[in-house]
Amino acid sequence: MKESIKLFMHDLRNSLMDLLPIIVVVALFQGLIIQSMPENLLSIIIGLSIVAVGLALFIRGLELGIFPIGEGLAIDFARKGSVFWLLTFAFTIGFSTTIAEPALIAIAQKASVISHGLIDAFWLRMTVALSVGFAIALGTLRILLGHPIAYYIISGYILVVIVTFFAPKEIIGLAYDSGGVTTSTVTVPLVAALGIGLASSIKGRNPAIDGFGLIAFASLTPMIFVQIYGIIVYHLSDLPTTTTLLQEGIEQSKSIAATYTFSAMDTFMELIGVIKDVAPILIVIFFFQYIIIKKPVSHLKRIVAGIGMVVLGLYAFIIGLEMGLFPIGESIAFQLTQMNNFLLVYLFAFLIGFSTTMAEPALLAIAIKAEEISEGRIKQNILRIIVALGVAIGIALGSFRLISGDPIHYYIIAGYILVILFTYFAPKYIIPIAYDSGGVTTSTVTVPLVAALGLGLAQNLQWCDPLIDGFGLIAFASLFPMLTVMGYGIHAEYYKKGVTQ
Numbered sequence: 001m002k003e004s005i006k007l008f009m010h011d012l013r014n015s016l017m018d019l020l021p022i023i024v025v026v027a028l029f030q031g032l033i034i035q036s037m038p039e040n041l042l043s044i045i046i047g048l049s050i051v052a053v054g055l056a057l058f059i060r061g062l063e064l065g066i067f068p069i070g071e072g073l074a075i076d077f078a079r080k081g082s083v084f085w086l087l088t089f090a091f092t093i094g095f096s097t098t099i100a101e102p103a104l105i106a107i108a109q110k111a112s113v114i115s116h117g118l119i120d121a122f123w124l125r126m127t128v129a130l131s132v133g134f135a136i137a138l139g140t141l142r143i144l145l146g147h148p149i150a151y152y153i154i155s156g157y158i159l160v161v162i163v164t165f166f167a168p169k170e171i172i173g174l175a176y177d178s179g180g181v182t183t184s185t186v187t188v189p190l191v192a193a194l195g196i197g198l199a200s201s202i203k204g205r206n207p208a209i210d211g212f213g214l215i216a217f218a219s220l221t222p223m224i225f226v227q228i229y230g231i232i233v234y235h236l237s238d239l240p241t242t243t244t245l246l247q248e249g250i251e252q253s254k255s256i257a258a259t260y261t262f263s264a265m266d267t268f269m270e271l272i273g274v275i276k277d278v279a280p281i282l283i284v285i286f287f288f289q290y291i292i293i294k295k296p297v298s299h300l301k302r303i304v305a306g307i308g309m310v311v312l313g314l315y316a317f318i319i320g321l322e323m324g325l326f327p328i329g330e331s332i333a334f335q336l337t338q339m340n341n342f343l344l345v346y347l348f349a350f351l352i353g354f355s356t357t358m359a360e361p362a363l364l365a366i367a368i369k370a371e372e373i374s375e376g377r378i379k380q381n382i383l384r385i386i387v388a389l390g391v392a393i394g395i396a397l398g399s400f401r402l403i404s405g406d407p408i409h410y411y412i413i414a415g416y417i418l419v420i421l422f423t424y425f426a427p428k429y430i431i432p433i434a435y436d437s438g439g440v441t442t443s444t445v446t447v448p449l450v451a452a453l454g455l456g457l458a459q460n461l462q463w464c465d466p467l468i469d470g471f472g473l474i475a476f477a478s479l480f481p482m483l484t485v486m487g488y489g490i491h492a493e494y495y496k497k498g499v500t501q
Helices: 002-033 041-080 083-099 102-114 121-145 149-164 169-178 187-201 207-211 214-236 243-253 264-292 300-337 342-358 361-373 380-404 408-425 431-440 446-460 473-500
Strands: none
Touching: 002 041, 002 300, 002 342, 041 083, 041 187, 041 264, 041 300, 041 361, 083 121, 083 187, 083 264, 102 121, 102 169, 102 446, 121 149, 121 187, 121 214, 149 214, 149 408, 149 431, 169 214, 169 408, 169 473, 187 207, 187 214, 187 264, 187 361, 187 431, 207 361, 207 431, 214 431, 264 300, 300 342, 342 380, 342 446, 342 473, 361 380, 361 431, 380 408, 380 431, 380 446, 380 473, 408 473, 431 473, 446 473
16 A cells, blocks of 8 residues: 555656646746736646646556556457457457547537538548548558558658648648547557557567557548548538638637636536546457457456546546646637737747647656667657657647648648658667657647647638638647657667767
8 A cells, every 4th residue: 555655646746747847838928928817826726736646647547457458458369369350459449449539529520610510520530530440450460560660651641642632721731630639548558558569479579669650550541531531521512602601610619718617517527528438448448358359357456446547547637627727728829819929829839839748648658668668778758858849849830830821731741751751760669659659749638729729820810711720730749749759769879879989
């Protein structure tokens, strides 16, 4: 018991340190730029404290429940030797977790409102979920075959670019964003554990090189599938011809963050929502464990306790965000868009991108695994800082793109070309982790704030169309971490060679 409390207090201290950058950024802009104290200051402080507790519970639950059962399933599938059931499991995990992903639901609803129903929220979610299921299955097959991940990812980016030239401009930003909202806080650790466990159990595979990369597939394929969906929708449907319809959609999509008010029913429904999000994952896991593999779960009580901690931790995390971060963050984003000083917008975009990424549970989970698998060669704190720097640069550049009115695909295509060049020079052990880092950065914390900033800017700039320009910031936040992580790997190898010579 004492050891458990000691571990939890250590996790809590680390969580508070992770939240410190967000607190500093919010306080800086609220005090020096907006020059007013928020009315709900006590609620914000309590909310951030709840976030810290939730993050600590979540991380401890991952270590006890999600990581062991994910790796155990992968090893059992490898021993069973059934490629069909392994790929079926991979597809089912990808599809079932994505269809209920809150960030995807939010983005799909926004897209439906702004497009005045032309983009159907349900079918958009189905398209993305199918693409993620396909992606996880393809990534799993890649591990089984032992193919280098770069061949698949680079081919995928080339396909994204080709499809972009045929896709309607209204769908491009949304399609790029959809790749960033598919990997949920619970899905990322489980998928990472599946890949690492599979690579560890197959002779000749390297867990560091072959085990990572599944998340990268899940971030890539939705961009292709959603653009194809857009091509079909916009060619088969009658477009709204009056500006009135578009303006109605824009007005419906506008929202200013409201102060959090406590409601016992709303709080209970949040818990139900978290359980609903996690339930498909658990159903899939235990179905395949007991029905297909026909083997009881080892250390079942510890696994169940870990899963319970993940649910409670994620629940506390979301409640804390709603109380403490989202109201103040969205309020600042809205107020900044009313100012004519765009440099402040770029600065806020950079700082909020860095600080929120440092607090992302999914990134923390991947960083822990990366340090473990690389035997300390990749330090989790350094990796998280490098990834956060990439997100910060991406969101700032994305904001500049939006304000300047440039087409998004010019920037994204240039970014993909850089990813391909960096892949050629980067050390092999860093490439899969770099690819994965693009998918884990846009999750529970980052997506709502980044989406609010992008849509807020597009709705308040006369030359912007919210449907075309409002989406896309999440794509920038997913792209640039790949460059910064591979750049870090290239620098580390160059420095190591310089020292040894």
